[in-house]
Amino acid sequence: MGMNRRDFLRTAAAGSGALLASGVSPAFASMPKELPTGAVGILYDATLCIGCKSCMVNCKKYNSEPGGALYLQGRTASYEVKPGAPFWDSAEDLSSRTVNVIKVNKSGTGLNKDSTDNGFSFIKQHCLHCITPACASVCPVGALKKNPVNGVVHYIENRCIGCRYCMMACPFNIPKYEYESATPQVRKCQLCYHRYDEGKYSACCEFCPTGASIFGKVLDLRKEASRRLTLKPGDEYDFPVQTVDSKQKSRRKVSKYIEHVYGLKEAGGTQYLLLAGVPFEWLGFNRNIKDQFLPDLTWAYIAKIPAVIAGVILAGTATWAVTRKRNKDKEG
C-alpha cells in the first residue's frame, strides 16, 4: 500500500521534529551497516592465480567504455600505450589509469608458490566495496555512494570537488586521483556495474582463465570461501570459473590456505573477499586495519554537534546577561 497524503504529512512533521531535535536529518544520519540484500562481489583465491594479468587488461578495456571506471570522453583506452599499438602499459600499482592490479610478493629464491619461505604469491588489488565505506562517509558532497541494492561503491563525477578526503579515509588506499589532469577525477573499481544491465558482470572475473577471481552474490561467495578453508590440501576440488554458481568448473588440487577470509571482518566487512596461502600482511595489507566500522569514529563527533549548539547558545547568552549586569552594577 502506498503512502497517502496524511501519512506523508505526518511523517514529514515527525521527521522535521526529529530534525529539530537532533539537528540533522535521520535519513542521512548514519551509514548502512548491513550487507545490502542483493550485494554482489568478488572472491579472489591467490592460490589459483597464475599471474597472467588477463584481468588487468580486460579491466582496462571494459572500463574505458562509456559508464566504466576509466571512461573519459574523447580519450582512447588507457591500456594502450599508443592508440592501436599491440601492447599495453605494464602497471605495477593502482593509479588513475589502473583500478585493478596483480602484484607478486617474493622471498628468497621465490620458487615455492604460495609460501613465504623462498616462495611467492600473487595478490589482486582493487576496491573492496566496504559494507560501511569510509570514503562515502567522508565525502562532503556525496560524490561516492554505495548502491543500496547491489552495494557497489560508485563515483558520481559531476558532484566531486576533488578534496581527496576519500583517499585519506580509505584504509585500503584504493581511490586514486588524476593529478596529471587540470580537470581531474577520482578513479577506483566500480565492480563493472555499468555492465550489469546487459547481463554481464565484472570483466576481471569474466576473463580469468583459472577461476582465481569469481563474481557472485556476496553470501554465496562467503559460503564458497569458508568451504575452501575446510578442504584438505592435496585433495581435488571443482573450482567454479567466472562466477560462483558457474557450471564451468576447473578441477585442481587444493593448496594449503591460511585460516583467514580477508574482507569478512576488516573495516566492518567488505564485498571483495580474498583467500591466500600466505598471511595478508605479507601481501602488503595494512595490519592496523581493525574489525570496526570506520565512519563510527567521526560520527561520534558529529552526533555531539546539536547538543554543543544548544549548550553554547544557552550558556553564552546567560554569561553575557550576568557579566553585563555585573559591569553595570560596578559602574553604578
Place this chain on the structure above:
Amino acid sequence: MNQKDIKLFTPTTVVLLIVMAVGGLAAFYRLFFGLGASTHLNNAWPWGLWISFDVLGGVALAAGGFVIGGAVYILNWKKYEPIVRPAILNAFFGYALAATSITLDIGVPWRIWHPVIMWQVNSIMFIVAIHVVLYTTTLATESSPLILERLNMKKAVNFVEKIMPAIALFGVLLSLLHQSSLGAVFLIAPEKVSPLWYSSTLPYLFLVSAVLLALSMVSFETILSARVFRHKPPLDILRGLARGSLVVSGLYLLLKLKDLVTGPGVGLAFNGSLVSNMYLLEMIVGIILPFCLLLLKNVRTGVNGIFAVNMLVIIGTVLNRMNVGIVSMAEHNSRMGYDYFPSWMEFSVTMAMIAFAILGFKISVKYLNVLKLEH
C-alpha cells in the same frame, strides 16, 4: 604616531609584493596545468602543505577573533576592547586565506560551492566547509564597522555594534565547532595516523591548542604593532593574555601527556625516529617550554618574556598542525613507497598568502580605524 604617518611604500612592502606576484603566478599555473604539474602531492599523500599549513595552521592562527570577541562581548571583559578590532580583522584575513588555499587545493576549484547545496552530514569535511562559509561571513560582519565608519554611516555602525554580542556568540559557536572539527577530520584514519597524534580526543586537542595559539597570536600582534607604530604596549592586557596562556598551556600539556601515556606509551616518543623527534620538538617548543616559562613571574609580566613565549607557542602550534597533517602519516605512506616534500610552487603560494595577510593588515591599519590610533 598617527595613521597618516604610516608609510605604505617601504622596502618591506616591495618584498611582500614580489612574494605575492610569484605566488600568484604559481596559483595560475596550478589552475591551468593541474595539481600534478604544480605540487608534489601523490596517491599516498593526497594532502600536503596547503592543507596542513594554510588551512589547519591558518585557521588556528585566526582563532584570536573568537577568543577576544568572546572575552569582550560575551564575558564583557572590557579591558580587552582595544585589541578586539585587530584580532577580528586578523581572523578575517586568516579565514579568507584558508578559503583561498582550499579552493586552490581541491582538484575542481570551480565546484567549491558544491558542499553548500549537496549536503552530506556524515562528512566532517562538509561540516568544515559550511563553517568556513558561515564564519567568514560572521567575521566580515564583525569587521564591517571599520568600513562603515570610514563611509560615515553612523546608523549602520550603531546597528552592528548593538547586535555585536549576538554576532560574537555565533562566531564563538562556529569556532568551537570547527576548530575542533579540523582535528576530527583525522579520526577516520586510525590505521594511517601515527599513535603519537591519533586519539579520540584529537578534536579537543585542536580546540585547546587553538585557544592557546589565539592568546599568543593576539599578544604577539599587540607587541609588534606597538613597536611598529611606536606607542607603549598595553602591559595590563599583555599580562592578562599571559595568565590565560599559562592556564591553557597547562591544560593542553595535561591532555597531551594523558594521550601519550594511555595511547602509544612514552617509549614511542623516544625511539629516535624522525617522526618521534618531530613529536618531541612540537611538545618541547610549543607546550612544555611555554608552560614552564610562564610559571616564572618575571617572564609572564615583562614584555620581552611574553614576546618570547608567544614566538614559541606560534611556532610549536603551527608545527603541531604540520605534524598531524603530514608527519603523522609519514611511516604509513613510506611503506606504500611514496615520499612527500612540498614543491617550490606550493611554498610560493603559501608564502604569498602570508604576504597578503601582512600587507592587507597594514593597509587596513592605515585607512581604517583598526588600532584606534589618532587620526
